[in-house]
Amino acid sequence: MNIREATTEDWDLVWPIFHEVVKAGETYAYEVDTTREQAEEIWLNTPRKTYLFEESGKALGTYFLKTNQAGPGSHVCNCGYMVASQARGKGLATLMCEHSQEVAKELGYKAMQFNFVVSSNEGAVRLWDKLGFKTVGCLPKAFNHPVKGYVDALVMYKWL
Amino acid sequence: MNIREATTEDWDLVWPIFHEVVKAGETYAYEVDTTREQAEEIWLNTPRKTYLFEESGKALGTYFLKTNQAGPGSHVCNCGYMVASQARGKGLATLMCEHSQEVAKELGYKAMQFNFVVSSNEGAVRLWDKLGFKTVGCLPKAFNHPVKGYVDALVMYKWL
Numbered sequence: 001m002n003i004r005e006a007t008t009e010d011w012d013l014v015w016p017i018f019h020e021v022v023k024a025g026e027t028y029a030y031e032v033d034t035t036r037e038q039a040e041e042i043w044l045n046t047p048r049k050t051y052l053f054e055e056s057g058k059a060l061g062t063y064f065l066k067t068n069q070a071g072p073g074s075h076v077c078n079c080g081y082m083v084a085s086q087a088r089g090k091g092l093a094t095l096m097c098e099h100s101q102e103v104a105k106e107l108g109y110k111a112m113q114f115n116f117v118v119s120s121n122e123g124a125v126r127l128w129d130k131l132g133f134k135t136v137g138c139l140p141k142a143f144n145h146p147v148k149g150y151v152d153a154l155v156m157y158k159w160l
Numbered sequence: 161m162n163i164r165e166a167t168t169e170d171w172d173l174v175w176p177i178f179h180e181v182v183k184a185g186e187t188y189a190y191e192v193d194t195t196r197e198q199a200e201e202i203w204l205n206t207p208r209k210t211y212l213f214e215e216s217g218k219a220l221g222t223y224f225l226k227t228n229q230a231g232p233g234s235h236v237c238n239c240g241y242m243v244a245s246q247a248r249g250k251g252l253a254t255l256m257c258e259h260s261q262e263v264a265k266e267l268g269y270k271a272m273q274f275n276f277v278v279s280s281n282e283g284a285v286r287l288w289d290k291l292g293f294k295t296v297g298c299l300p301k302a303f304n305h306p307v308k309g310y311v312d313a314l315v316m317y318k319w320l
Contacts, residue, residue: 022231029233069276071182072304073189073313113299115275116229137297137315139273144232153233155297155315 003099006050006062011040013059014052018043021082025146027121028080029153043080049103053083053092060087063096065103068113077109093124097131101160111159118143119152133158163259166210166222171200173219174212178203181242185306187281188240189313203240209263213243213252220247223256225263228273237269253284257291265320274316278303285314293318 006014018039025032030042043064044050053061061083068078079100083092104112114133117125120143129135137155145151166174178199185192190202203224204210213221221243228238239260243252264272274293277285280303289295297315305311 025232029229029231031231034231069189069302071189071191071194072185072306073276073302075304076299076302111300111302113302116233136299139236139296139315139317140271140319142229142233142236142271142273142317144235146232155299157299157302159300 002054003051003096004054006044006052008040008044010052010059011036011044013054014043014050014062015039017059017062017082017084020085027118027124028082029116029143048077048107051096051099051103053087053096055087060084061092061096063100065100065107067109068115075108075110076113077104077107077111078113078115079104080114093127094131097128101158105160109160111157114154114156116142117154117156118145119154120145120148125154125156128156131158162214163211163256164214166204166212168200168204170212170219171196171204173214174203174210174222175199177219177222177242177244180245187278187284188242189276189303208237208267211256211259211263213247213256215247220244221252221256223260225260225267227269228275235268235270236273237264237267237271238273238275239264253287254291257288261318261320269320271317271319274314276302277314277316278305279312279314280305280308285316288316291318 022030047064047066049065052059063081065079068076133156136157139153141150142153182190207224207226209225212219223241225239228236293316296317299313301310302313
């Protein structure tokens with residue numbers, strides 16, 4: 001498996017994926033015009049761990065892992081995953097999600113929570129469901145989709 | 161109503177409330193040993209607005225308001241409320257919550273979300289429910305209560 005931890009030096013590889021996904025404005029609650037520097041702070045510096053999926057020196061996917069809530073909530077982690085458009089449909093998200101669950105367990109987390117899965121991102125919802133995540137919440141019209149308008153966002157959760 | 165916006169100069173008034181509530185470890189997902197400086201960053205500097213409920217020069221309650229998610233999620237805000245132990249049962253949380261909804265609407269938010277209401281905090285759950293917040297999610301065992309152990313946390317939501 002070509003998944004390895006990302007360092008500051010890898011940001012050149014990871015940024016194009018972040019930029020492509022966020023610019024589309026369809027799946028992540030980040031500003032669509034997030035700059036390269038802001039994105040590095042969000043995706044690489046703030047999380048506890050960031051990984052990239054690499055093939056022939058190119059990054060095709062990336063994910064971060066962080067503690068979702070502090071103190072009495074710190075046994076639950078949160079992850080976000082992105083796959084480059086040219087690498088979709090090949091199971092990379094599955095591989096990264098499975099990888100992240102192993103990392104989470106090694107770090108001592110007991111559960112993983114996705115705070116904001118856009119309901120119109122049906123492929124993602126189906127995939128997380130298949131990987132054992134339960135939809136434990138539905139945030140009415142919490143995401144402003146560029147084409148569909150206000151759509152629900154889901155909270156998904158798995159005890160590891 | 162004695163609710164006014166808090167500034168850096170008010171932190172002396174607000175910090176004792178934060179400290180008392182967080183030290184108990186029963187209702188907020190902050191480190192129980194959060195320092196005064198960390199708390200100021202969390203409660204006063206990071207949020208978009210922070211308010212205090214004042215009586216005779218003493219702060220009896222406080223709340224913050226911030227944008228819950230960026231970009232396509234930025235029409236939903238998030239608030240947190242704290243009441244000093246000696247001022248509980250007098251309706252301060254209700255007054256602050258109603259005040260926060262007005263502020264939220266003035267700032268252009270369309271909805272308010274509470275991300276992490278500890279289910280064993282029954283008074284809070286009942287109060288938010290009464291004020292029109294729906295329980296839209298339940299995070300299984302997401303909060304480690306100092307006495308009760310792992311308890312669920314609720315996601316509550318209101319379209320304004």
